[in-house]
Amino acid sequence: MPFGLKGFPATFQRIMPTVLSGLQGLKCLICLDDIIVFGETLKVHNDNLRKVFARLRMHNLKLQPDKCEFLKQGITYLGHRLTPQGLFPDSDKVITIRKFPIPTNNCQHKGLLGLADY
Numbered sequence: 001m002p003f004g005l006k007g008f009p010a011t012f013q014r015i016m017p018t019v020l021s022g023l024q025g026l027k028c029l030i031c032l033d034d035i036i037v038f039g040e041t042l043k044v045h046n047d048n049l050r051k052v053f054a055r056l057r058m059h060n061l062k063l064q065p066d067k068c069e070f071l072k073q074g075i076t077y078l079g080h081r082l083t084p085q086g087l088f089p090d091s092d093k094v095i096t097i098r099k100f101p102i103p104t105n106n107c108q109h110k111g112l113l114g115l116a117d118y
Helices: 008-017 042-058 091-098 106-117
Strands: 028-031 032-039 075-077 082-084 086-089
Touching: 008 028, 032 042, 032 075, 032 082, 091 106
Parallel strands: none
Antiparallel strands: 028 032, 075 082, 082 086
16 A cells, blocks of 8 residues: 555455455454464464465565564554463553542543543
8 A cells, every 4th residue: 555545444444354355363363454363383373374475465465574573472452462371451551540540520530431441
């Protein structure tokens, strides 16, 4: 996609289910402008990664290597920590909520509700 394209997230979200049809949810996840590839073992992970790369290549889509991360045991994503042990809230987000001052007016109440809702 051209840099700075305003409709990029919507375009990405529309095209990726077609590109990764049959792999999404089983070998990878698509969220916003990210593709998360997973596997129970290193061999399974690498096989899944090859399948995702093949699909991207088939549709003439390219990745930016400097934005890619490989072979992570766990990741922090959208306020959650994904690990082999399960899904947990991001500890930094929990600390932020715990340290939030006690609301004393309507504006602060709205701020706390917005933070807790996120």
